[in-house]
Amino acid sequence: MTAGLEIGTRVVQDAPRSRRIPTKYLLASGVAGLVLLSLLRIVTGANDIDSGGIISAALIGAVPIGLAGLGGLWSERAGVVNIGLEGMMILGTWGAAWAGIKWGPWMGLVGGIVAGLVGAAIHALATIGFGVDHIVSGVALNVIAPGATSYLASRTFTGLQGGGPTQSPPLKQLPRFSVPGIEDPLTDLERKQWFLLSDVAGILRGLLTNLSVVTIIAILLVVATWWILWRTPFGLRLRSCGESPVAAETLGVNVYLYKVYGVLASGALAGLAGAFLAQVAANAYREGQTGGRGYIGLAAMIFGNWRPGGLAGGSLLFGYTDAARLRNAGSNIHALILLAAVLLVVIGLWQLLRRRRVVQGVIALVVGVGALLMYLLTDQVSSELAATTPYVVTLLVMALASQRLRMPAADGKIYRRGEGQ
Amino acid sequence: MSRFEPRRFLLGLAAPVLALLVAVLVTSLILVITGDPVADVWSQMLKAPKPGQATDMINNAVVLYFSAIAVAIGFRMNLFNIGVDGQYRVAAFAAAAVGGQALLPGPLNIVLILLVAMATGALWAGIAAWLKVTRGVSEVISTIMLNSIATGVVAWLLAKVAAEQSAGSNDIGTKRLPDSSHLDGFVLLAGTQKKVYGLIVLAVVVGFLYWFVINRTRFGYDLRATGRSESAAVASGVNVKRMVLSSMLLSGAVAGMVGLPLLLGENYNYGTDFQAGLGFSGIAIALIGRNNAIGIALGALLWSYLDKQAVTLPIATDVDDSIVKIIQGVMVLAVVIAYEVVRRLGKRIEQQQVTRELAAQDRQPVAEGASA
Numbered sequence: 001m002t003a004g005l006e007i008g009t010r011v012v013q014d015a016p017r018s019r020r021i022p023t024k025y026l027l028a029s030g031v032a033g034l035v036l037l038s039l040l041r042i043v044t045g046a047n048d049i050d051s052g053g054i055i056s057a058a059l060i061g062a063v064p065i066g067l068a069g070l071g072g073l074w075s076e077r078a079g080v081v082n083i084g085l086e087g088m089m090i091l092g093t094w095g096a097a098w099a100g101i102k103w104g105p106w107m108g109l110v111g112g113i114v115a116g117l118v119g120a121a122i123h124a125l126a127t128i129g130f131g132v133d134h135i136v137s138g139v140a141l142n143v144i145a146p147g148a149t150s151y152l153a154s155r156t157f158t159g160l161q162g163g164g165p166t167q168s169p170p171l172k173q174l175p176r177f178s179v180p181g182i183e184d185p186l187t188d189l190e191r192k193q194w195f196l197l198s199d200v201a202g203i204l205r206g207l208l209t210n211l212s213v214v215t216i217i218a219i220l221l222v223v224a225t226w227w228i229l230w231r232t233p234f235g236l237r238l239r240s241c242g243e244s245p246v247a248a249e250t251l252g253v254n255v256y257l258y259k260v261y262g263v264l265a266s267g268a269l270a271g272l273a274g275a276f277l278a279q280v281a282a283n284a285y286r287e288g289q290t291g292g293r294g295y296i297g298l299a300a301m302i303f304g305n306w307r308p309g310g311l312a313g314g315s316l317l318f319g320y321t322d323a324a325r326l327r328n329a330g331s332n333i334h335a336l337i338l339l340a341a342v343l344l345v346v347i348g349l350w351q352l353l354r355r356r357r358v359v360q361g362v363i364a365l366v367v368g369v370g371a372l373l374m375y376l377l378t379d380q381v382s383s384e385l386a387a388t389t390p391y392v393v394t395l396l397v398m399a400l401a402s403q404r405l406r407m408p409a410a411d412g413k414i415y416r417r418g419e420g421q
Numbered sequence: 422m423s424r425f426e427p428r429r430f431l432l433g434l435a436a437p438v439l440a441l442l443v444a445v446l447v448t449s450l451i452l453v454i455t456g457d458p459v460a461d462v463w464s465q466m467l468k469a470p471k472p473g474q475a476t477d478m479i480n481n482a483v484v485l486y487f488s489a490i491a492v493a494i495g496f497r498m499n500l501f502n503i504g505v506d507g508q509y510r511v512a513a514f515a516a517a518a519v520g521g522q523a524l525l526p527g528p529l530n531i532v533l534i535l536l537v538a539m540a541t542g543a544l545w546a547g548i549a550a551w552l553k554v555t556r557g558v559s560e561v562i563s564t565i566m567l568n569s570i571a572t573g574v575v576a577w578l579l580a581k582v583a584a585e586q587s588a589g590s591n592d593i594g595t596k597r598l599p600d601s602s603h604l605d606g607f608v609l610l611a612g613t614q615k616k617v618y619g620l621i622v623l624a625v626v627v628g629f630l631y632w633f634v635i636n637r638t639r640f641g642y643d644l645r646a647t648g649r650s651e652s653a654a655v656a657s658g659v660n661v662k663r664m665v666l667s668s669m670l671l672s673g674a675v676a677g678m679v680g681l682p683l684l685l686g687e688n689y690n691y692g693t694d695f696q697a698g699l700g701f702s703g704i705a706i707a708l709i710g711r712n713n714a715i716g717i718a719l720g721a722l723l724w725s726y727l728d729k730q731a732v733t734l735p736i737a738t739d740v741d742d743s744i745v746k747i748i749q750g751v752m753v754l755a756v757v758i759a760y761e762v763v764r765r766l767g768k769r770i771e772q773q774q775v776t777r778e779l780a781a782q783d784r785q786p787v788a789e790g791a792s793a
Contacts, residue, residue: 083561126758130761131761132758135561136708137757139705139708140705140708140757143705143749144747144751144753147743147746147750148746148750150746151743151744165741292565292568292569295566299562302562382577385573385574387572388570388574391566391569392570394562394566395552395558395566395567398552398558399556400556402556402557403556403557
């Protein structure tokens with residue numbers, strides 16, 4: 001079937017409009033970003049903004065957010081909104097610590113996944129089995145999970161050496177990997193603080209050395225998710241349940257079953273995210289460890305337009321802002337304000353001069369100049385305000401991007417078999 | 422309500438009772454599995470509270486009531502204001518800061534505090550509403566982000582306040598309210614000196630207004646219509662964007678009141694020890710109370726009863742008091758599932774009844790001209 005206007009014998013079709021950005025633009029903007037970052041480092045003197053340390057910290061920050069986001073992706077592609085990711089992640093932190101102490105670090109990962117699965121099973125039962133509103137069920141799960149976790153933790157960790165009701169004993173480490181033979185030369189190059197070269201060295205050092213095995217698993221999971229959901233019949237069926245469950249039903253797809261698969265995968269990934277927090281990022285279970293990362297994961301998924309690649313980019317952005325505030329918040333965030341100011345001024349001018357959008361242009365310019373003044377008039381950002389950076393960035397990004405996004409058509413809608421029109 | 426229907430009433434009552442039973446059952450199961458004394462826990466939880474404790478429970482319920490009403494306003498039009506938590510903390514801080522200046526004499530200062538709290542709460546909720554209306558950002562995500570931002574902003578402002586404070590004072594907080602602006606409340610229960618918050622009166626007024634506005638006004642009708650079916654509401658001339666904006670502002674204004682009973686009747690300033698996390702309990706209570714003014718009041722009392730009874734649990738039975746969080750959480754989940762099951766059951770019974778009546782009609786010869 002060809003869509004398009006037929007004139008005479010010639011079929012006139014719209015030029016295929018791809019949502020994808022061509023690779024050369026991506027590369028070019030990558031290089032431009034690098035130059036900008038390097039300039040920013042030299043202008044502000046905040047040498048930590050692209051050091052190996054901060055990139056490595058950003059990666060550690062990005063992995064739990066990205067895994068939670070992947071969880072959200074699986075669930076929402078099957079049409080179930082999963083705000084309960086946060087709760088599943090909390091369950092995962094405890095599950096990982098408990099199993100990790102009992103049977104070793106690898107079983108810890110399994111424990112986290114299983115704990116996340118338990119949360120997901122509850123969510124699946126409520127939303128798919130009983131047809132409860134997805135957000136209501138997720139909120140309820142987020143009430144249960146912290147309570148259950150803190151009860152279980154107080155039962156299992158009190159009395160252990162170095163443990164207590166709100167904290168587990170230190171956990172055994174999972175293996176870490178580095179690309180051999182690059183650590184020292186890159187560190188040397190980074191120390192020289194040359195324009196661009198040192199920046200590249202810092203970023204490479206952060207990305208290629210001292211990687212946790214879970215980080216590598218997480219990266220593989222992003223690729224695997226893309227392949228399963230977009231390249232296999234299973235994935236097509238699962239996504240069809242998120243787009244049009246009634247159509248899927250008429251084609252003989254067991255919609256309930258695929259939705260359950262989606263939610264369970266979601267819980268497993270959220271549980272793994274929790275395990276990462278406990279075992280890799282913190283080395284112990286601590287109460288309140290997730291700190292809303294499940295929600296930020298959801299935001300990263302929305303930012304990435306319900307696609308694995310975009311989601312990974314979103315979580316790196318959030319991971320980076322998180323790392324920037326944790327390490328030397330005052331000067332890092334302060335330097336990033338200058339970057340935001342410059343970007344906003346550029347966007348404002350572009351909107352004003354090229355696209356003739358006066359309102360948007362003026363708003364961007366005013367905010368940009370305001371940020372510039374803020375940069376010039378202060379020399380540090382208070383640690384309390386710096387702590388809000390990831391959340392402010394999330395809000396800003398959502399405000400700028402959310403109109404160009406498209407979620408699965410039947411996402412969040414309650415589906416009952418045989419009730420389609 | 423057109424007429425009293427015993428079946429609907431019974432079905433409506435069945436859901437929360439069922440949920441409570443499920444919660445008790447699941448919790449007992451968890452206690453058995455972990456090897457904790459089940460009987461001791463329940464006898465401790467069900468022990469009749471002393472008058473002093475009961476007053477505490479009522480006070481806690483008053484605070485939770487505001488929070489749940491704020492959430493319920495959004496729920497009625499399918500708007501998820503998860504941000505009550507941030508809204509009330511920002512509002513309470515602003516109200517405490519303004520109130521502490523004692524700009525107006527006596528009771529007028531209390532009015533000022535109330536207005537500042539409502540305006541600040543509405544403003545904070547308004548950010549999410551504005552983002553949703555103009556930029557299409559889901560309020561679920563934006564209000565959650567605003568909660569975390571509120572934490573940072575309030576901490577930052579508190580640090581600024583602390584810097585001005587005289588060195589040597591231990592508790593960081595805003596200036597204490599003048600004595601004339603305290604609302605100490607009154608003794609409600611015999612046998613205790615403890616007073617019930619004066620703002621319990623405001624809670625009753627807010628509860629009544631909530632019922633009245635939602636059920637008896639044009640605005641409330643539009644709000645409920647938008648919640649039931651947005652397309653139908655649009656077709657009947659409702660401006661959905663304006664409804665989103667106004668109901669979110671209203672929700673934020675009520676959220677602003679959450680901290681006031683504490684501010685005016687207990688703490689008299691906003692400090693680092695100000696109670697946090699009340700917004701999330703509000704969500705749960707709104708769900709338990711089915712967004713109904715009376716139901717929410719009962720839910721708030723039950724929630725607060727569980728909260729306060731749990732305090733003595735670790736001393737009396739050596740069981741961690743977080744077991745109550747499990748009871749509460751399971752209850753919420755069970756309640757929403759039970760309501761859904763009961764709703765569907767009611768619908769099926771209704772369908773069967775209509776089918777029966779139609780069948781009965783078909784058997785009778787219909788009079789000429791009486792076409793439907």
